Amino acid sequence: MGRPRTPLLDRERITTTALRLIDETGDFSVPAIARRLGAQTGSVYHHVDGRDGIVELLRERVCAAIDPATLELTPWDAAVEAWARSYRAAFAAHPRAIPLLMTSPVRAPRVLEQYERAVGVLLAAGFEQAEIMPLVIALENLVLGSALDLAAPETMWELTDRVPTPRLAQALAAVGDGRADRAFEVGLTAFLNHARALRAERGRGR
Amino acid sequence: MGRPRTPLLDRERITTTALRLIDETGDFSVPAIARRLGAQTGSVYHHVDGRDGIVELLRERVCAAIDPATLELTPWDAAVEAWARSYRAAFAAHPRAIPLLMTSPVRAPRVLEQYERAVGVLLAAGFEQAEIMPLVIALENLVLGSALDLAAPETMWELTDRVPTPRLAQALAAVGDGRADRAFEVGLTAFLNHARALRAERGRGR
Numbered sequence: 537m538g539r540p541r542t543p544l545l546d547r548e549r550i551t552t553t554a555l556r557l558i559d560e561t562g563d564f565s566v567p568a569i570a571r572r573l574g575a576q577t578g579s580v581y582h583h584v585d586g587r588d589g590i591v592e593l594l595r596e597r598v599c600a601a602i603d604p605a606t607l608e609l610t611p612w613d614a615a616v617e618a619w620a621r622s623y624r625a626a627f628a629a630h631p632r633a634i635p636l637l638m639t640s641p642v643r644a645p646r647v648l649e650q651y652e653r654a655v656g657v658l659l660a661a662g663f664e665q666a667e668i669m670p671l672v673i674a675l676e677n678l679v680l681g682s683a684l685d686l687a688a689p690e691t692m693w694e695l696t697d698r699v700p701t702p703r704l705a706q707a708l709a710a711v712g713d714g715r716a717d718r719a720f721e722v723g724l725t726a727f728l729n730h731a732r733a734l735r736a737e738r739g740r741g742r
Numbered sequence: 743m744g745r746p747r748t749p750l751l752d753r754e755r756i757t758t759t760a761l762r763l764i765d766e767t768g769d770f771s772v773p774a775i776a777r778r779l780g781a782q783t784g785s786v787y788h789h790v791d792g793r794d795g796i797v798e799l800l801r802e803r804v805c806a807a808i809d810p811a812t813l814e815l816t817p818w819d820a821a822v823e824a825w826a827r828s829y830r831a832a833f834a835a836h837p838r839a840i841p842l843l844m845t846s847p848v849r850a851p852r853v854l855e856q857y858e859r860a861v862g863v864l865l866a867a868g869f870e871q872a873e874i875m876p877l878v879i880a881l882e883n884l885v886l887g888s889a890l891d892l893a894a895p896e897t898m899w900e901l902t903d904r905v906p907t908p909r910l911a912q913a914l915a916a917v918g919d920g921r922a923d924r925a926f927e928v929g930l931t932a933f934l935n936h937a938r939a940l941r942a943e944r945g946r947g948r
Contacts, residue, residue: 563769638894641900645902652910672925673921676887678929681882681890684845688844703865711875719876719877726936729935
């Protein structure tokens with residue numbers, strides 16, 4: 537008989553299937569993965585560390601699209617800016633995974649390493665220990681909120697004759713296409729300017 | 743016989759049931775609402791304008807918790823700050839509704855009216871037409887990203903001996919409790935400072 541050349545189940549295929557289910561339906565379940573792969577639910581559990589293990593495989597998969605070279609850039613604010621843009625693009629490809637990944641603890645080793653490097657960039661730039669995680673998380677909120685927004689319809693506000701909204705209509709007409717990208721630029725500029733100002737204060741304190 | 747004093751189905755009860763399903767499972771369906779209310783699926787459709795109609799009822803319900811008095815405050819940046827805080831609290835009560843509401847078009851009249859008022863605050867403050875929606879959306883990305891973060895576990899990074907992350911460990915120890923609130927403050931301060939600086943530029947241009 538021999539073994540099939542492509543194994544029916546492996547972590548890669550389980551991860552791909554879970555991500556497809558999330559892209560299509562907003563969630564995944566181990567039985568649904570098994571059905572898609574024509575396998576028994578128990579066989580899936582044989583390959584992964586439970587549902588939580590699949591969530592971490594998903595996190596590694598989505599975060600693998602974040603360019604690691606961004607965090608090597610100098611100066612520190614160029615690194616942070618490039619990381620934020622790459623981070624947004626990675627999650628914008630899978631917006632429906634955002635709520636799941638934002639609300640389960642980070643355990644994936646490669647993703648923890650990425651946080652270690654991001655923290656290292658801010659430490660080396662001179663920020664204080666206690667302000668580093670608030671900065672990282674504020675940037676993530678902006679990046680992930682904005683990645684979710686990329687999944688919104690282009691016409692997000694459907695005006696109606698039932699309520700007069702002349703100022704909203706004018707503001708929408710003035711912004712035209714690409715509102716999501718322009719909003720991200722506003723948020724990112726605001727964040728970077730604030731971080732630069734904070735760092736300048738630290739410098740003066742020494 | 744007479745009619746029952748509390749009708750089995752009405753828009754309020756359908757909305758409440760849909761919101762409970764989202765809070766519990768992350769999504770809702772019309773058949774699931776019907777099952778919960780002991781009604782036929784067709785009877786639910788009799789009361790609402792389809793699934794999209796229920797989404798708009800949900801939007802009105804969640805947004806009704808945003809204090810409308812915030813947008814009456816002066817000066818404009820006090821209004822924007824208070825609105826953002828109230829907006830975050832309203833959505834933090836239903837974080838699993840955020841992806842659904844962020845990715846379907848806004849049609850609810852009372853919510854459109856709220857955008858009309860927010861746009862009015864920024865217009866009156868002197869911002870240019872084309873920069874108003876990017877500012878509003880950037881603020882929403884921050885508010886909703888941060889509301890989702892409030893649903894994250896308190897221990898969001900589970901460090902492991904398998905990968906050394908000493909700087910991340912120190913940064914996490916330094917921030918302690920309340921990291922989500924501190925990150926929101928960083929983001930909100932950054933946004934408000936940026937908006938104030940933009941407005942000052944506009945003022946100089948006249």
